[in-house]
Amino acid sequence: xxxxxxxxxxxxxxxxxxxxxxxxxxxxxxxxxxxxxxxxxxxxxxxxxxxxxxxxxxxxxxxxxxxxxxxxxxxxxxxxxxxxxxxxxxxxxxxxxxxxxxxxxxxxxxxxxxxxxxxxxxxxxxxxxxxxxxxxxxxxxxxxxxxxxxxxxxxxxxxxxxxxxxxxxxxxxxxxxxxxxxxxxxxxxxxxxxxxxxxxxxxxxxxxxxxxxxxxxxxxxxxxxxxxxxxxxxxxxxxxxxxxxxxxxxxxxxxxxxxxxxxxxxxxxxxxxxxxxxxxxxxxxxxxxxxxxxxxxxxxxxxxxxxxxxxxxxxxxxxxxxxxxxxxxxxxxxxxxxxxxxxxxxxxxxxxxxxxxxxxxxxxxxxxxxxxxxxxxxxxxxxxxxxxxxxxxxxxxxxxxxxxxxxxxxxxxxxxxxxxxxxxxxxxxxxxxxxxxxxxxxxxxxxxxxxxxxxxxxxxxxxxxxxxxxxxxx
Ligand SMILES: C[S@@+](CC[C@H](N)C(=O)[O-])C[C@H]1O[C@@H](n2cnc3c(N)ncnc32)[C@H](O)[C@@H]1O
Numbered sequence: 001x002x003x004x005x006x007x008x009x010x011x012x013x014x015x016x017x018x019x020x021x022x023x024x025x026x027x028x029x030x031x032x033x034x035x036x037x038x039x040x041x042x043x044x045x046x047x048x049x050x051x052x053x054x055x056x057x058x059x060x061x062x063x064x065x066x067x068x069x070x071x072x073x074x075x076x077x078x079x080x081x082x083x084x085x086x087x088x089x090x091x092x093x094x095x096x097x098x099x100x101x102x103x104x105x106x107x108x109x110x111x112x113x114x115x116x117x118x119x120x121x122x123x124x125x126x127x128x129x130x131x132x133x134x135x136x137x138x139x140x141x142x143x144x145x146x147x148x149x150x151x152x153x154x155x156x157x158x159x160x161x162x163x164x165x166x167x168x169x170x171x172x173x174x175x176x177x178x179x180x181x182x183x184x185x186x187x188x189x190x191x192x193x194x195x196x197x198x199x200x201x202x203x204x205x206x207x208x209x210x211x212x213x214x215x216x217x218x219x220x221x222x223x224x225x226x227x228x229x230x231x232x233x234x235x236x237x238x239x240x241x242x243x244x245x246x247x248x249x250x251x252x253x254x255x256x257x258x259x260x261x262x263x264x265x266x267x268x269x270x271x272x273x274x275x276x277x278x279x280x281x282x283x284x285x286x287x288x289x290x291x292x293x294x295x296x297x298x299x300x301x302x303x304x305x306x307x308x309x310x311x312x313x314x315x316x317x318x319x320x321x322x323x324x325x326x327x328x329x330x331x332x333x334x335x336x337x338x339x340x341x342x343x344x345x346x347x348x349x350x351x352x353x354x355x356x357x358x359x360x361x362x363x364x365x366x367x368x369x370x371x372x373x374x375x376x377x378x379x380x381x382x383x384x385x386x387x388x389x390x391x392x393x394x395x396x397x398x399x400x401x402x403x404x405x406x407x408x409x410x411x412x413x414x415x416x417x418x419x420x421x422x423x424x425x426x427x428x429x430x431x432x433x434x435x436x437x438x439x440x441x442x443x444x445x446x447x448x449x450x451x452x453x454x455x456x457x458x459x460x461x462x463x464x465x466x467x468x469x470x471x472x473x474x
Contacts (some may be wrong), residue, residue, distance in 0.1 A: 010261055011177060013268065020272045052080070060450060067107035077447040078466075089131070089281035090156040093274060094233045096126035096149075097246045097321045100314060100415070104449070105129040108312050108413050109136050112471075117309035122299040122402060123349070127153025129312050130291050139290045141308075143297055145347040147336045148327040150293040155229045157291045158222050159282035165226070168219045169275050172227065175213045176264050181205045188212050192332035193339070197250065198239050206263035207235070207333060230274050232330040234266040239329055246321045248328045299349060300394055302401040311402050314415040314467070316350040318391040318428050323348060349394040352387055359386035365393060366438070370431040373424050380422045388421055391428075396435045403439055403474055412441065412472040415449070417465075429468035441472035 048064040049071065062080040063071070083101035086092060091102050105128055109119060115137040121129035124142030126149065133140035134157055142153050181202070188208040189195075195204065214227045238258050241248045250256075297303050299315070316323070324331075324341040331337035337344065345353040359382045364371045370392060378385035402412045414436075416429045433443055449467045 011179075011264055011268070013173065013177065016265060016268045017272060020269055023273070054450075065103065067103055069107060069110040071107075071111075073445055073447050075446055078450060079447065080450045087277075089135075089277055089284065091128065091131060092277070093156055094126065094152050094229055095236075096152070097323070097326055098314065098317065099126050100128040102128055102132055104415065105312050106132045106136065109133055109138060109310065112411050112413065113138055113310040118307060120302075120304075120308040120311040120402070120405060121313050122302060122311060122398060123313045123315045124153055124293065125149055125314070127156045127293075130157050130293075134286070134289050134291055135284065137286050137289055140292075141304075142291070142293045143299055143302065144293070145298055146323055146327070146344065147295070148331050148334070149323075150295060151225070151334065151336065152229055152232075153293050155222075155225050158225070159285040160223055160226060160278055161220075162279050162282065164219055165223055165275060165278065165282075168217050168223050168227065169271055171217065172213060172271065173268065176210075176268055179206070179209055179264055184208045184212070190332060190335065192337075195332075198241060198248075198329055200240070200258055202260050203238050203258055203263050206261070207231075207238070210263060210267050211333065226274075226278060227271065228334060230270045231267060232334055233270055234263060235330050235333055237266060238263045241329065247325045298347065300397040300401060302405045304405040306405075306407050308406050309410055311406060311410070311412045312415075313413070315395060315398065316348065316391075317417050317419055318350055318388050318421065318426055321350075322352065349398070350387075350391045354383065354386055354390065356383075358390075359383045363389040363393075365389055365396070365431065365435070367392075367431050367434040369427070370434070373421075373426055376424050377422050377426075380424075384422050388426060392431055392435065395428075395432055396439070399432070399436050399441065399472075400439050403441060406474045408474060410474045411444065412436075412474070414470045414472065415467050416470070417467045429470060433470055436470070436472050441474060443470065444473045445469075445471040 048066070049068065050062050052060050052062050054060050058078060060078045060080050062082065064082045065084050067081065081101065081103060083103050085102045088102070109129070109132055113119060117138045119129065119133040119138045119140040120143070121140070122143045124130060124144045127142055130140045130142045130153060142150070144150055144153070184205045188211070189204055190208075199207070210231050214224055214231060217224055217227070236248070237243050239248075240250050240256060240258065242251045242254055242256070322345070324337075324344045328337070328341060342353055345351050362375060362378045362382075363386055364374065374385050374389055377388060399412070406412060414432060416432060418425060418427045418429065420426065429446070433446060437443060447469055449469060450465070
């Protein structure tokens with residue numbers, strides 16, 4: 001039933017519930033369709049594994065859904081992994097650029113470790129490795145320099161009490177329907193650079209209200225954090241910035257429209273979708289498994305020795321994603337960043353925050369093929385050449401640190417793509433493989449995963465098509 005206030009402020013919970021039901025229906029329908037397709041494959045190596053040939057005449061092994069732990073893999077093999085699990089349980093809680101599809105770390109963890117083992121992800125991002133380690137009963141540590149990543153990951157691996165969660169949700173829905181702009185005062189609205197350009201006035205009031213009612217919930221901090229992440233997940237879509245770009249930018253050409261009550265409606269929709277997923281995760285979450293996201297260490301300063309059985313990661317791509325700028329608005333609203341992003345940017349592997357005296361001269365990494373490309377880039381753009389060199393140098397330090405942190409015979413699985421820098425092909429995976437050999441890793445296996453979909457646009461010339469998976473052994 002509509003109250004006077006919901007007529008004044010046009011939110012219909014029934015309409016949003018119907019929309020969520022339609023979305024859930026579509027999702028289920030889609031996976032049924034895909035499952036039917038799978039049964040068409042007859043000449044399979046394993047149930048869901050099939051050889052195909054792509055448009056360039058290359059042989060590719062297509063795998064639908066879960067990857068069999070004993071899958072035969074030869075050096076140079078190319079795989080097309082079709083994921084059905086992108087957003088199951090807590091995996092889909094928030095967008096995150098270049099994240100793993102869950103089947104990949106699940107497979108690697110099962111293939112290369114045992115229950116009770118210790119797993120490390122030194123570039124943990126949105127915590128996909130940690131969720132999968134937890135669900136397969138392995139302890140794990142996730143390292144990331146970005147406070148937003150650590151916050152999101154912590155929420156995604158923290159099971160919640162079902163009753164408490166549902167009653168908090170019910171209370172929030174009631175307060176959302178009672179929203180009035182006059183319930184928000186100046187002190188509820190965070191102050192950050194260009195706030196009034198990024199958001200319309202009405203949306204700032206709505207977001208401030210949502211933040212205030214979450215903070216005021218009479219419930220555990222873990223439940224509040226879960227709702228804060230739901231809140232964060234709508235911020236980009238109700239801002240004036242482009243929804244589909246890794247950088248947070250306003251594109252006048254897009255003529256993006258944000259309407260009155262959008263923040264309230266989208267938050268309502270997100271919690272109606274996410275609470276059941278969190279409940280399902282909590283029901284499936286094993287007890288007695290530890291997951292931690294230390295905030296004092298860095299992928300280049302890991303501080304553990306002979307500790308981990310396995311490390312699985314996807315480091316940033318050279319020159320591709322500016323993570324602090326991706327989550328800039330979310331971090332401001334969550335109170336994780338105040339003011340300039342530069343100090344955080346400088347900590348990132350792949351940072352573009354470099355000063356002119358650093359790139360006056362050509363820098364070499366000591367891998368012949370890489371140095372030839374660094375020279376070519378230097379001739380066109382010394383700054384880009386230094387950024388690319390610095391990326392490899394940081395990755396070299398990371399390899400040394402992970403080598404130290406692993407137990408004897410432990411493995412480091414690195415998933416990394418190629419990209420183009422100033423039109424030069426920059427084959428990060430090859431250079432990283434050479435650097436790994438130099439510091440004492442043995443290359444056990446390397447193979448490719450073709451990427452068929454990006455959720456976020458990157459400039460065409462920098463588009464990443466193939467990820468390479470390196471299995472390195474201490
Ligand atoms: C490709 S993402 C990882 C995505 C992750 N596999 C997932 O599924 O969400 C790379 C991550 O490396 C992090 N990163 C960059 N520099 C770092 C550093 N020096 N130490 C630790 N993490 C870093 C970024 O913040 C980003 O979250």
